[in-house]
Amino acid sequence: MPVRVRPGRPHPLGVTLTADGANVAVYSSVADQVTLCLFDEDGTETRLPLPGLDAGVWHGQVAGVTAGQAYGFRVDGPWDPDSGLLCNPSKLLLDPYARAISGSASFPPAIYSHDVGSPREPSTLDSAGCTPRSVMVDRIGQIHSIEAADDGWQRPRRHISDTVMYEVHVKGFTAAHPDIPAALRGTYAGLSHPVAIDYLRQLGITTVELLPVHHNVPEAFLVERGLTNYWGYNTIGFFAPYAGYSAAARAGNPCGQVEEFAGMVRSLHAAGIELLLDVVYNHTAEAGPDGPTLAFRGLDNAAYYRLDPADASRYIDTTGCGNSLNVGNAACLRLIMDSLRYWVDEMGVDGFRFDLASTLARQEGGFEDVAAFFDLVWQDPVISQVKLIAEPWDVGQGDSYDVGRFPAGWSEWNGKFRDTVRDFWRSHDGLVPDLATRLTGSPDLYTQHRRGPDASINLVTVHDGFTLADLVSYNGKHNEANTENNRDGTDDNRSWNCGVEGPTDDPDILQLRVRQSRSLLSTLLLARGVPLLLGGDEVGRSQRGNNNAYCQDNEIAWWDWSAQDADLREFTTALIALRLAHPVLRRRSFPRHPDTQRFFAPSGEPMTDRDWADDGAKSVALVLSGSVDPDLDDDGEPMLDDDLAILVNAWWEPLDFALAWAGDEDWTIASDSYEPANRGEVVPGRVISVGPRSLVLLNRTT
Numbered sequence: 001m002p003v004r005v006r007p008g009r010p011h012p013l014g015v016t017l018t019a020d021g022a023n024v025a026v027y028s029s030v031a032d033q034v035t036l037c038l039f040d041e042d043g044t045e046t047r048l049p050l051p052g053l054d055a056g057v058w059h060g061q062v063a064g065v066t067a068g069q070a071y072g073f074r075v076d077g078p079w080d081p082d083s084g085l086l087c088n089p090s091k092l093l094l095d096p097y098a099r100a101i102s103g104s105a106s107f108p109p110a111i112y113s114h115d116v117g118s119p120r121e122p123s124t125l126d127s128a129g130c131t132p133r134s135v136m137v138d139r140i141g142q143i144h145s146i147e148a149a150d151d152g153w154q155r156p157r158r159h160i161s162d163t164v165m166y167e168v169h170v171k172g173f174t175a176a177h178p179d180i181p182a183a184l185r186g187t188y189a190g191l192s193h194p195v196a197i198d199y200l201r202q203l204g205i206t207t208v209e210l211l212p213v214h215h216n217v218p219e220a221f222l223v224e225r226g227l228t229n230y231w232g233y234n235t236i237g238f239f240a241p242y243a244g245y246s247a248a249a250r251a252g253n254p255c256g257q258v259e260e261f262a263g264m265v266r267s268l269h270a271a272g273i274e275l276l277l278d279v280v281y282n283h284t285a286e287a288g289p290d291g292p293t294l295a296f297r298g299l300d301n302a303a304y305y306r307l308d309p310a311d312a313s314r315y316i317d318t319t320g321c322g323n324s325l326n327v328g329n330a331a332c333l334r335l336i337m338d339s340l341r342y343w344v345d346e347m348g349v350d351g352f353r354f355d356l357a358s359t360l361a362r363q364e365g366g367f368e369d370v371a372a373f374f375d376l377v378w379q380d381p382v383i384s385q386v387k388l389i390a391e392p393w394d395v396g397q398g399d400s401y402d403v404g405r406f407p408a409g410w411s412e413w414n415g416k417f418r419d420t421v422r423d424f425w426r427s428h429d430g431l432v433p434d435l436a437t438r439l440t441g442s443p444d445l446y447t448q449h450r451r452g453p454d455a456s457i458n459l460v461t462v463h464d465g466f467t468l469a470d471l472v473s474y475n476g477k478h479n480e481a482n483t484e485n486n487r488d489g490t491d492d493n494r495s496w497n498c499g500v501e502g503p504t505d506d507p508d509i510l511q512l513r514v515r516q517s518r519s520l521l522s523t524l525l526l527a528r529g530v531p532l533l534l535g536g537d538e539v540g541r542s543q544r545g546n547n548n549a550y551c552q553d554n555e556i557a558w559w560d561w562s563a564q565d566a567d568l569r570e571f572t573t574a575l576i577a578l579r580l581a582h583p584v585l586r587r588r589s590f591p592r593h594p595d596t597q598r599f600f601a602p603s604g605e606p607m608t609d610r611d612w613a614d615d616g617a618k619s620v621a622l623v624l625s626g627s628v629d630p631d632l633d634d635d636g637e638p639m640l641d642d643d644l645a646i647l648v649n650a651w652w653e654p655l656d657f658a659l660a661w662a663g664d665e666d667w668t669i670a671s672d673s674y675e676p677a678n679r680g681e682v683v684p685g686r687v688i689s690v691g692p693r694s695l696v697l698l699n700r701t702t
Helices: 170-174 194-203 220-224 256-270 296-304 330-345 357-361 372-379 415-425 432-439 443-449 507-526 566-581
Strands: 004-006 014-018 021-027 033-039 045-049 052-054 057-063 070-076 100-102 118-122 133-135 165-168 207-210 214-216 235-241 274-279 311-315 351-354 387-390 411-414 456-459 530-534 597-600 619-624 643-649 655-658 668-672 687-690 694-700
Touching: 021 296, 033 057, 070 296, 100 235, 165 170, 194 566, 235 256, 235 330, 256 274, 274 330, 274 387, 296 330, 330 372, 357 372, 411 415, 415 432, 415 456, 415 507, 432 619, 507 530, 507 566, 507 694, 566 668, 619 655, 643 655, 643 687, 687 694
Parallel strands: 165 207, 165 530, 207 274, 274 351, 351 387, 387 411, 411 456, 456 530
Antiparallel strands: 004 057, 014 021, 021 057, 033 045, 033 070, 052 057, 070 133, 100 133, 214 235, 597 619, 619 643, 643 694, 655 687, 668 694
């Protein structure tokens, strides 16, 4: 291979293609030597020691390489597991900054740094045959700046309070879609196909949130069972779109996934739809001490992972996945921030949902809302301008559930909203006060830090757990296909099967299930905060009772486009349209005037302390004023709106609501989860009967 190497530049990290080759830079503060390994198509390896070293960054200018070149690194250095030092030149390592990665991992003994028979001894087996390859890529440039793209496409730039989020899996969404070409199904190109884009637009979705798309590999125990990590939370490449979701990569282009992903973003933006990524910066696929060596462990174990101060051979694990990234280390923090900026500036995404985000804020004293990561995000001119959403929990000790504790500029998945709404609609006692709080944006969680209702990402179902159809069809999980004897997945489903476990032909139970689904969707889409809809809930998508389908890359988790509830989709579409039409439902701040939101008992009288304390109560009316103390828009103008009333009845019998608060104007039924056909009807008189287990939205035009 006609290549030569001379000292290069320590910045930027990763590979930067130049007119005569590439600048290569990789961080390792512990290495005695880092070697660049280039691979021909037949697998022949050429090793080039990097001659430059500056402040822990090894670098070289390599001539004779171009886009598509496969490469990796080997590290010579100390081996001392008790000190957290795991350098082993027999292990081929990925570039942490690789823009593309090809191949996956297999798990023979060679993939482990240690000798499988003697864990304290280094393995001498070469791992090149069982690890992925980094791939050199021509950078696609600033395709989407924060303000506008060079080609004229605008980012949607939608305020988070005006957002309707839609969580979906790249592959599962189109893998079985009959109207998308077979070669594009399950890919970025498939998701950006006009058929898929039109579906999202017609539904009214403003923002798509993708399950992880960073390059990932399966766990060894799943491979042994013939399964894989379908959800993709086993990340190993924080800059590389997963090649398995790329039609171009499938067709043989080793870096085609990069432009294909960017093209998907452009297509979504052209349709006015934002794109968020679910990102996993809390752990990596290298797992615990017995896990494979793929990149970070072999480059600089202590820089990238939190090690136990009492025993550096052990990892601090607040993720449940074997390791936690060391966000107290400058090199690790830089990796995360550089990755985030790349996905925004060069790939065009509009924000991120951070998996197990509490781990990113863990310093020596535990979770800190002034952690270094938060400070860096706050100061960053790129990342601070996009949507930042936390999964505000991990598996740390003592403070693992941090809902409401994240700083300004962040929104959070609101697990309390999910739990309250699920329990309320299965008619549990004592929940009316908590439901009222969730309907009004969870001020109990967010006012203490001067955050608004849009800090709350409201959810009822997400990828982790039951789908909506299964939530109303199963009392217990049915995860037998995961090959763990149904032990995996939560038992805290807060679900109700409506009388029969699983599929049934009983028309009464089927009708009850769809009414329960409509009531849950109504609560989600009409509550203040930001709704997150699990993709497929609007059409009754089932996973056959599996509440942990992370390893099911098959019909269990894929969409079945032949079995869709068109009526439920129409009802959901109407709810989304209502939400987007009424700023009173999308407030950016908590109201200060007492008349902006008022609660009434079914009698029509204001709720009293005694009413709130009634554990047996299962109904309440919330009246929202669209003209008293309205929010201001971006131009400082008041966002005036109609008055709305949300009537909630979780009793199993119909209930009359007196409209003593209604004034002299007519009120119209805008939505009825019990009988959708009532939409548009004017309420006769000053009493309305609300069906059992249902929610009605009334509209008064002012």
